[in-house]
Amino acid sequence: MSNTVQLTKVEVYKVVPGTPVSLTVVIGNANVGGTSVLWNGQIITQNSESVENLAIDAQGNNLQGLILHCTTNVQDINPATNNTSVTYTLSGGVAQQDFTYQLQASTNGGFVLYNITFVFS
Amino acid sequence: MQLRFMVRFIWCISLVIALPVYAQNSDTLPQFNLIRTPVSPAFTLLDAAPTAVERPNTPADLAISILSKTTGLTQIPSEYAMEFSPYWLANHPDLTWQLDTARTVWESIQRTATLSLGTASIGDSLAPVTGLALGFRTSFFSGETSDRSKASLRAITQQLANNAAVFLNSQKAAMQTIDSVFKAKGGASNPAALKEYQEALNTLNETAVSTFSQENVQDYVLDRQGFLLELAFGSVWRFPNDIADSGKFARLGVWITPAYQWTDWSIVGVGRMLSDKVGDSTQTTIDAGLRLIYTARQYGISLEAVGRSFTWDNAPENEWRIAAVFDYEIQNGTWLTTTFGRDYHGAAQGSFLAKLGLSFNLSSQRYVVNQ
Numbered sequence: 001m002s003n004t005v006q007l008t009k010v011e012v013y014k015v016v017p018g019t020p021v022s023l024t025v026v027i028g029n030a031n032v033g034g035t036s037v038l039w040n041g042q043i044i045t046q047n048s049e050s051v052e053n054l055a056i057d058a059q060g061n062n063l064q065g066l067i068l069h070c071t072t073n074v075q076d077i078n079p080a081t082n083n084t085s086v087t088y089t090l091s092g093g094v095a096q097q098d099f100t101y102q103l104q105a106s107t108n109g110g111f112v113l114y115n116i117t118f119v120f121s
Numbered sequence: 122m123q124l125r126f127m128v129r130f131i132w133c134i135s136l137v138i139a140l141p142v143y144a145q146n147s148d149t150l151p152q153f154n155l156i157r158t159p160v161s162p163a164f165t166l167l168d169a170a171p172t173a174v175e176r177p178n179t180p181a182d183l184a185i186s187i188l189s190k191t192t193g194l195t196q197i198p199s200e201y202a203m204e205f206s207p208y209w210l211a212n213h214p215d216l217t218w219q220l221d222t223a224r225t226v227w228e229s230i231q232r233t234a235t236l237s238l239g240t241a242s243i244g245d246s247l248a249p250v251t252g253l254a255l256g257f258r259t260s261f262f263s264g265e266t267s268d269r270s271k272a273s274l275r276a277i278t279q280q281l282a283n284n285a286a287v288f289l290n291s292q293k294a295a296m297q298t299i300d301s302v303f304k305a306k307g308g309a310s311n312p313a314a315l316k317e318y319q320e321a322l323n324t325l326n327e328t329a330v331s332t333f334s335q336e337n338v339q340d341y342v343l344d345r346q347g348f349l350l351e352l353a354f355g356s357v358w359r360f361p362n363d364i365a366d367s368g369k370f371a372r373l374g375v376w377i378t379p380a381y382q383w384t385d386w387s388i389v390g391v392g393r394m395l396s397d398k399v400g401d402s403t404q405t406t407i408d409a410g411l412r413l414i415y416t417a418r419q420y421g422i423s424l425e426a427v428g429r430s431f432t433w434d435n436a437p438e439n440e441w442r443i444a445a446v447f448d449y450e451i452q453n454g455t456w457l458t459t460t461f462g463r464d465y466h467g468a469a470q471g472s473f474l475a476k477l478g479l480s481f482n483l484s485s486q487r488y489v490v491n492q
Contacts, residue, residue: 006330008323028214030221030232032274032341036281038289038296046282049219049275062228065308067300073285075277077218077341078310080232081209085177100214104178111281111335112287115326117318 004111014094014121021092025051025072028085028102031072040066050060053091063120072114076105084112093120094106123149150411153425154484156393158376158407161204162256163237164353166374169254171202180210196241197360199251204237218274221267231353233260244360251363252371256355264347264382271340280338288333295325345384351378372397391427405432421448440465444474458479 015021026052027033036045039056074084087101089106103112153341159165177183183205188199208231224232235258244250299321304313357372373396380389393408412426428441444462451457458480464472 002331002333004330004333005334006326006472008319008326010315010322012315026215028216029209029212029286030163030216030218031217032277032281034269034278034280034285036286038293041297043286043289043293047239047279049278050217054276055366055467064394065304069296069302070263070284071289072419073281073288073335075281075338077274077343079343080235081178083209083212085212085214087214102212102214109341111338111423113285113326113330113333115322119309119315 007098008115009078010117012119013090015063017058019092021056022053024089026087029083030078031084032075032077032121033072038069043054067119070116074092076110085113153412155392158351158353158378161237162353163239163254166355167239167241167252167254169241175203177205198243202239206235211432228302229263232260251360252357258353260489262348262350262352264345264349267344267346270342346382349380419450
């Protein structure tokens, strides 16, 4: 049996035409996690300790109507709780916005996949 | 490889011949560990080993657990065990593992504090008694995450990100199809399309995750180094015939465990006070001890000394124990243990410790300094 549970959410983020958007991902509750995103047909994988100000289309194209899929894979390493949490911060649009989610791992050492889709409007 | 095995085999055989042999399924070094700060003081004071311990993760879980087990706060359950950390009942979205590597005293107290609550039947059928225990445990100092642990967590971060990419890639074609349908229906400006889109993605991911394996993620290492100081206390009340007004104080326990952990070496102190109400008098036992430990990948050496004193009239003489212990891991999880020393009752038969035994400990850490 898989020891991975998942959360899927779709969010709408208002962008400013011609202004790039950046993404920051914070894994809370002292757990560990890694993120990959699907943007414009390409998968971009985190290759550092954290995702900070990842530029989404730095070319300055109009992002309205485009979709960013993010998958953050969290492992519950905190022996004090099975709660996991991820906060996505998008900036560069009409306003900076935090999107925070939480879900319990099924067991100590279990995994939680956060599948968060941002629709740019 | 064969030579190495032969050396191990001959060494084991020689010890088996030389020493009396015993075997057990638990830790063969319990004397020191029995008096150090327990993980759950309430259960230790009750002498209970509950088969199921409820560990609520949220305030709602906590409330449901208490209300259901006490039938709406109207009765004391006879067999109940619960443990929770007040700090971790709340979500901490900004607390990354990197921010938790070092802690101030207050942060340490908050993040390590646990409350344990237990009830157990401690009488018999003729004189039923329910024991109720409450316990509290925390660490004033919890050192820093070791470099070994930090490296392990960084490596796992990359593995988790790679697995996220594998998961995304496996869904890519289906997601792009769902995206196209969503856009064709008007995208974010159409609430109905947005709802359908959410449901379609959820169904897709729910199906995929049920067979998604992450066995490639390596085991993580979580240990802390530096100065550690654990403190715990708890008490037990007896309720003869389960009558609330008949409740009487029965036992009090206080533990303190200071320790300093280096990479291979550690030194652990321990202090314990247990007070039992016996009739109208109180019998208090005080233990104090020290243990020096060296651990390597496949073996561990420790030297421990424990003293015990009794404080009531006509109490037994003070006792002390000193022992040297050598552990060698024959194979994964199976340890050969030799113990030499003097047990508590020096004048009694068998108080000279010279033992050899096998123990089974599947934990990745044979010696746990900070629990």
